[in-house]
Amino acid sequence: MSILRRFNTDKLVMIVLCLAAFFVNNSLFPVDGGEAKVLVTARDIIDGGNWLAPTMNGEPRLDKPPLASWVAAVVEQLHSNNISAQRTVAGVLGLAWTLYFFAFARYISRRRGFAEIATVVFITTYNIIYAGRIVERDIYGYAFMMMGIYYLMKMLFDNLYFAHPHKWRWALLAGLFMGLSLMGNGLVAAYAMLLPCVIAICLFRRPDMTGRWLPLLLLVVLAFLPYAVWAIYLHAHHPEAFGEAFGLFPLSGGERPWYYYWRFFAEMGIWTVFVLAALCFPYWRKRIRTRRVYRFTMVWLASALVLLTLSPRKEMSNLVALTPPCALAVTCVLHYFAERWPNEKLARRFFYFNGYLIALIMFGLPIFMWIRMFGRDLIDFGTTIFLWVFLWGIAVFTAVSTSRHDARGVVRGVAVLFFFVECFLLSPIVGVVGNSRKTSISLVNQVPEVRDMKFYHNQDGYQISKDCTINILDDSDGF
Numbered sequence: 001m002s003i004l005r006r007f008n009t010d011k012l013v014m015i016v017l018c019l020a021a022f023f024v025n026n027s028l029f030p031v032d033g034g035e036a037k038v039l040v041t042a043r044d045i046i047d048g049g050n051w052l053a054p055t056m057n058g059e060p061r062l063d064k065p066p067l068a069s070w071v072a073a074v075v076e077q078l079h080s081n082n083i084s085a086q087r088t089v090a091g092v093l094g095l096a097w098t099l100y101f102f103a104f105a106r107y108i109s110r111r112r113g114f115a116e117i118a119t120v121v122f123i124t125t126y127n128i129i130y131a132g133r134i135v136e137r138d139i140y141g142y143a144f145m146m147m148g149i150y151y152l153m154k155m156l157f158d159n160l161y162f163a164h165p166h167k168w169r170w171a172l173l174a175g176l177f178m179g180l181s182l183m184g185n186g187l188v189a190a191y192a193m194l195l196p197c198v199i200a201i202c203l204f205r206r207p208d209m210t211g212r213w214l215p216l217l218l219l220v221v222l223a224f225l226p227y228a229v230w231a232i233y234l235h236a237h238h239p240e241a242f243g244e245a246f247g248l249f250p251l252s253g254g255e256r257p258w259y260y261y262w263r264f265f266a267e268m269g270i271w272t273v274f275v276l277a278a279l280c281f282p283y284w285r286k287r288i289r290t291r292r293v294y295r296f297t298m299v300w301l302a303s304a305l306v307l308l309t310l311s312p313r314k315e316m317s318n319l320v321a322l323t324p325p326c327a328l329a330v331t332c333v334l335h336y337f338a339e340r341w342p343n344e345k346l347a348r349r350f351f352y353f354n355g356y357l358i359a360l361i362m363f364g365l366p367i368f369m370w371i372r373m374f375g376r377d378l379i380d381f382g383t384t385i386f387l388w389v390f391l392w393g394i395a396v397f398t399a400v401s402t403s404r405h406d407a408r409g410v411v412r413g414v415a416v417l418f419f420f421v422e423c424f425l426l427s428p429i430v431g432v433v434g435n436s437r438k439t440s441i442s443l444v445n446q447v448p449e450v451r452d453m454k455f456y457h458n459q460d461g462y463q464i465s466k467d468c469t470i471n472i473l474d475d476s477d478g479f
Contacts, residue, residue, distance in 0.1 A: 014116070017123050017415060018098050020422040022091030022132035027084040028426055034136045037061070039086065042072035052233055062238060065230060067183040068137045086135045094132020097143035098123050101324060104150045105331070107157075108205075109293050113408075117338065118331035120411050124418045125327070126269045127320045140184025142320055145193050148178035148223070155215060156207035171215035175222025182227040191311070192321035196303035204296045256314040261305060264326075267319045270361070270414060271330050273354050278329035287347075289339060294332040301325035337407035355402025355410050362395035362417060369425075390420060 031039070037056060044055045045066075054061045054069050061069070071089055079085035101122050106115035122128060131139045151174035158165035181189050201207070209216075265275040278284065281298055288294045304325060308318055336342070337351050366388040369379070379387070394417050401409025 013415075014098065014102060014119050014123070015095075017120070017419055018095045020419045021098075021123055021129045022094040023088065024423050025426045026087045026091060026133050029130075029133055031083065032134060032136075035134045038068050038072050038135050038137065039076075041066075041069040042076050045069060045073040046076060052230070053238055060238065062234060064137055064186050065183045065227065067180065068135070068140050068185075071140075072135055087133055090135050090139050091132050093139045093143040094128065097132070097139070097146050098128070100143075100146045100150050101327075104146065104153065104324075105328060107150065107153055108296065109290055111290070111335075113338065114290060114293075114331060114335050117334050117408065117411055118327055120415045121271055121330050121334070122323065122327040124270065124414050125267070125323055127267055127323050129418075129422070131320055137185040138188075138317060138320055141181050141186070141189035142193060144177045144181035144184055145189040146324065148174045148176075148181060149194060149197055150174075151177065152219070153201075155212065155219070156201070157205065159208065167212055167215045168218070171219040172222065175219040178219070178223035179226050182223060183230070188318070189321065192304055192308055192318055193324070196300050196307060196325075199303045200296050200300040203299050204292065258309055260314040261308055261319065264305060264319050264322055267316075267322070268326050268330070270358060271326075273357065274330040274333055275326050277350055277354075278326075278333050283346075284333065284336070287342070287344075288332050288336045290332055290335060293328065297325050297328040297332065301329060334407050334411060337405070341405045351405070351407070352402060356399060358410065358414060359395045359399035359402065362391055362398060362413070365391050387424065391417075394420070 041054045041056045041061045044057070044061075045051055048055065051066070051070065051073075054066050072086055075082075075086050075089060098119060102115050102119040105118040106112055109115060131142070151170045155165075155167050155170035155174060158167070158170065178190070178194070265279070266272050268275045279298075284294060285291065301322060304322055308314070308321070311318070337347075342348060366384075369384060369387060369391075394413055397416075398410055398413035401407075401413060
């Protein structure tokens with residue numbers, strides 16, 4: 001009974017969604033380039049014992065702090081050649097990121113219903129699902145930074161809600177997790193996620209710093225101490241790599257235009273139209289009841305977008321940092337419809353358009369399955385019929401929820417859709433989007449320049465496409 005009181009139905013539902021998003025079928029995705037770098041670096045650590053100055057294929061790999069490679073090396077020693085075990089660590093971080101995002105959303109809104117909608121929006125975005133399924137440094141940086149931001153908020157604002165704010169405890173935890181973030185992915189998460197959030201705090205939720213300067217100093221020291229120790233070590237033993245390792249962003253890639261991130265809203269996938277709607281600040285700022293949260297979120301989002309635009313290197317992977325404020329912005333709009341049905345025709349038409357559009361996408365998925373999956377023998381006829389019935393049932397539920405002005409019903413429909421896809425359709429989807437032009441990596445032996453290099457592959461042979469682009473399926477054995 002105590003467990004049920006502590007973990008209510010809503011939390012259990014969120015944990016189930018996280019298990020489906022990060023753990024179910026977690027070995028299906030082919031290993032991408034960034035993931036392979038972490039895993040090969042981890043094997044070099046095991047072979048050479050270079051924990052503080054890792055290498056990749058014998059060459060220094062010091063462009064980012066080594067926390068991700070350390071964890072991968074430990075997992076490799078415990079479960080050798082097991083990509084599923086490696087990705088389980090990323091899944092745990094994805095789960096922690098989601099739960100702390102829920103706690104953060106509930107803390108700033110003081111509404112459980114708001115936090116529940118925000119978490120479903122957050123966990124049904126492609127960037128978050130993919131980040132929690134691969135062994136890359138991004139998940140370390142952003143997940144730990146979300147934890148640090150949550151405790152930073154508690155340190156700054158607990159005096160508004162509690163008689164004993166425990167500011168030293170929250171400063172200690174915030175500094176610890178921010179330090180892990182810096183050791184996981186360098187300064188990227190601090191620049192793209194923490195700094196915009198601090199800007200929003202200073203503009204709209206300026207705290208009373210009386211008695212908090214010393215805890216804040218403790219936070220900063222704890223956050224930068226391990227990073228500084230590693231920097232001193234590198235400066236003393238590998239001075240040539242110091243500048244590369246401690247640059248905020250690598251300088252390569254600066255040729256991309258300043259408007260490179262103009263389509264950031266499309267990274268939210270099924271919530272794209274809601275993000276575009278939430279950006280209409282003049283319309284929503286006087287209508288949404290959670291006005292302070294909405295304004296805070298919009299400043300956070302705008303600051304993060306500007307800072308990313310000003311960064312020397314622009315990569316789409318950096319847009320993961322925009323997912324939390326985008327999810328909060330979408331939730332402000334959805335919560336507006338969930339609390340009351342608006343009188344404005346424009347708002348009502350917007351809700352109908354989005355709800356029926358999502359339902360239409362769900363109706364179209366079975367047709368896509370028939371053409372792209374059943375036609376390529378990725379699923380059998382009986383499974384196809386079962387999936388058709390289930391998907392159309394979700395589509396009908398979403399359409400009915402839209403017609404009944406039930407915003408939470410639309411959110412639940414999307415959550416069930418993603419749970420269903422992650423559990424039952426992920427394997428055929430990977431078959432659809434995977435590389436169909438594959439040949440053995442043994443052809444690499446015909447290239448004199450790389451004939452003597454060490455490659456990792458599975459027992460059936462690495463696979464590369466005919467245009468010589470490597471497509472890593474596994475990395476268990478070497479030759």
